Amino acid sequence: MRVLMIGGGSERGLALASSLIAEGHAVRIVSRDGHRREAIEGIGAECWPGTPDVVGTIRYALENVTVLCWLLGTATGEPEDLEPLFGSRLKMLLEKTTDTTVRGVVFEAAGTVDQALLACGEHEVRWAFEHNEIPYAWIHADPADTQTWVAAARDAIDSLLGAVRATPER
Incomplete structure (x- = not known):
């Protein structure tokens, strides 16, 4: 499986990517300015230069992707700059994604x-499911x-794939 993570360059995103890579999955992480490239590639993930502000920069990152992760719950910026990320850009x-893998x-x-x-983003994801049958998880x-x-996050990914994954002893 290949996972595309948008907003995945954070420490928690890298931890998620590491857990996926440890199980043999491929992970592609979008990095806006490349300052996280070393950390991303250091865990074995692919760094894709792009930004969700300009969907065209990440459109081809969808190639051979099984699960798309929109991980922008802690995005920073002015409200008028964040609104499109949960509205028009996400939509x-x-x-x-309709004619992709x-x-x-x-x-x-x-x-x-x-x-x-966040509610606006949830609405867009539900809309995609209702109109294009794209399954989703929160x-x-x-x-x-x-x-x-x-x-x-692993539970959400696994639920989309119908996968059963062994949980490590805690």
Whole structure:
């Protein structure tokens, strides 16, 4: 399986990517300015230069992707700059997944972003399912708790694939 992570260059995103890579999955992480390239490639993931602000920069990152993860629950910036990421930009990317290998979308539905924006993003993901039958799953875990967040993200990914994964002893 190949996972595309948009907003995955954070420490929790890298932890999620590491857990996937450890099981033999391929991970591609979009990096806006490349400052996280060393960390991304250091864990064995592919760094894709692009930004969700310009969907055209990530359109081809969807190639051979099984699961798309929209992990922007802790995005920072002015509200007018964040709104398109949970509205028009997300909708545009979801529309572009229709004729691809993407079998599901994981949406980070918790974080520091205004709840109204997260709700808007949830609406767009549901719309994509209703109109294009793109399955989805949510991550509702607190992004400040990396271990719990990674477990929730893995559960979301696995639920889309119908996979059963062994849980390590804690």
